[in-house]
Amino acid sequence: MSRLLPRIPRSLRRRLILGAALLATVAVAVSQLIGFVVLRSWLLDRVDQQLADFHPPGPAYFDALKKSIPGERPGVLPSDFRVYFYDVSGRRTDMSLGADDKPGPRIGDSVARLGLHDGRPGTVGSISGDGRWRVLLSSGPGGMHAVVALPLDTVDATMSKILWLNVGLLVVTVAALLALVRWVVRLGLLPLTRMEHTAERIGAGQLDLRLPDTDARTEIGRLGRVLNSMLERLQQALREREASEARMRRFVADAGHELRTPLTAIQGYAQLALRRERLPVYEQSEAHQLIAQNAERMGLLVDDLQLLAQLDREPSYERDPVDLLSLAADAVRTAALHGTSHPVDLGPLSDPEGNGELDVVEAVGDPHRLRQIVDNLLSNTRVHTPAGTAVHVRVGETRVGADTCGTDRPGVMSASPPLPDGMPASVVEVADEGPGLTAKDALHAFERFYRADPSRSRAHGGSGLGLSIAAAIAEGHGGRLELDTAPGKGCTFRLVLPARPPDGRSSGAFR
Structure with missing residues (x-):
């Protein structure tokens, strides 16, 4: 059954052309049909009017009744009129008016067999041939009737010519419409064609192109x-994916490089320690000590990598009220116990006017992880600044803004997105009076395995994962860790967290 149905074109252009041409063809055909019907009705009305206006002469009824002049009487009637008479009994008489070489109408021998109503015209066939006649029954004197007839040859010939003319006009119109519709559709779909060509070029690798x-x-x-918006997002996602893959490759390479150093040292000292019969006791003890140190360093590096992987995958933090002032005081006390080469003090966070008071500052989060951030920042100041550099730890509350903290602004770097402007924030600052960092080093400070001084010893400079871990923990608490530095002006690391409102619920997007 499906094979008998016409196949619909799959091309949008062909469907539009076919649909428009079909609709136009139907419209033209309907208009021609309406014109044809109206013209035919008008011609028939004209014939009917001629029949209604013609009245047979009165003496003709009596002549027909007397049957004194049988047969037809040519030349009596105008044009092609034919008149047939019926007597009082309803039977047709032998006399009729009008004569022509055309066969007459096929009418009945009695009024009852005519099938006509008085004053209402009808159409009958010809006695022979395909001709048709329009007939009208009218009453005469003395109960007689007459049938007046006119041939429809002229009407039929006119309608036949009109029909063939309409068919020819329809064919020409459809052909012209197909050509016009094809041009219009081609012009209308030109933007889609340009999009198609542009999409082909984009698919070929020209990803910077956009639809015109x-x-x-x-x-x-x-x-x-x-x-275009979708292409922008896809290209952005592709760039992010390429950047992520590049970071992953660099991360794997850096991790391998970091692990290779202690592994090489362990392997070398282990081989040295195996030759016990050739080594003095003190050299064996030194080899064992170096093996233990490198194993410990490698264990710490592996722990950092596992922590980073856990923070990236699905971080899990406690949601407890945290007194940041007590936390910072404990961190300062611990840092003082590790040595006196860097004096550390604790003070309030200054407001934009330079005033501030030391008071309890609360946030919601994991106290151990937040303490890990502060300890890491204090450890960095001891490792990366000269001996005697003063370190200042400040704690306070403020609101996120361009002149305070939490937003992107010139000179401030962070690995986390900016916080909502005006949000109440609890802040812990760790600032040193050291040499500071250049803009290039500050830009990469939170990248994994990045060191501002590549030649620095790994034994004293760490693996370059501390700030990455601290930034990930801060972002996991709905805040961020930012760096404000300049050459010769020291470094200020600022831990910004959503402040704990009075009802105890966190005001930030804490995961």
Whole structure:
């Protein structure tokens, strides 16, 4: 059954052309049909009017009744009229008016067999041939009737010519419409064609190209804008994926490089320690000590890598009230016990006017992880600044803003997105009076395995994962860790967390 149905074109252009041409053809055909019917009705009305206006002469009824002049009487009637008479009993008489070489109408021998109503015209066939007649029954004197007839040859010939003319005109019109519709559709789909060519070039690798037609007043233009937006997002996602893959490759390479150093040392000292019969006791003890140190360093590096992987995958933090002032005081006390080469003090966070008071500052989070951030920042100041450099730890509350903290602004670097402007924030600052960092080093400070001084010894400079871990923990608490530095002006690391409101619920996006 499906094979008998016409196959619908799959091309949008062909469907539009076929649909438009079909609709136009139907419209032209319907208009021609209406004109044909109206013209035919008008011609028939004209014939009917001629029949209604013609009245047989009165003496003809009596002549027909007397049957004194049988047969037809040519030359009596105008044009092609024919008149047939019926007597009082309803039977047709032998006399009729009008004569022609055309066969007469096929009418009955009695009024009852005519099938006509008085004053209402009808159409009958010819006695022979395909001709048709229009007939009208009218009453005469003395109960007689007459049938007046006119041939429809002229009407039929006219309608036949009109019909063939309409058919020819329809064919020409359809052909012209097909050509016109094809041109109009081609012109209308030209933006889609340009989009197609542009998409082919984008698919070939030219990812920076965009669709040219983006007029919001047209459907194709709106489609172009949506596709361009989608292409921007896809290209951005592709760039992010490439950057992520590059970071992953660099991370794996850096991790391998970091692990290779202690592994090489362990392997070398282990081989040295195996030759016990050739080594003095003190050299064996030194080899064992170095093996233990490198194993410990490698264990710490592996622990950091596992922690980073856990923070990236699905961090899990406690949600407890944390007194940041007590936390910072404990961290300062611990840092003082590790040595006196860097004097550390604890003070309040200054407001924009330079005033501030030391008071309890609370946030919601994991106290152990937050303490880990502060300890890491204090450890960095001892490792990366000269001996005698003063370190200042400040704790306070403020609101996120361009002149305080939590937003992106010139000179401030962070690995986390900015916080909502005006949000109440609890802040812990660790600032040193050291040499500071250059803009390039500050830009990469939170990258994994990054060292501002590549030649620094790993034994004293760490693996370059501390700030990455601290930034990940801060972001996991709905805050961020930011760096404010400049050459010769020291470094200020600022831990910004959503402040704990009076009802005890965190005001930030804490995961």
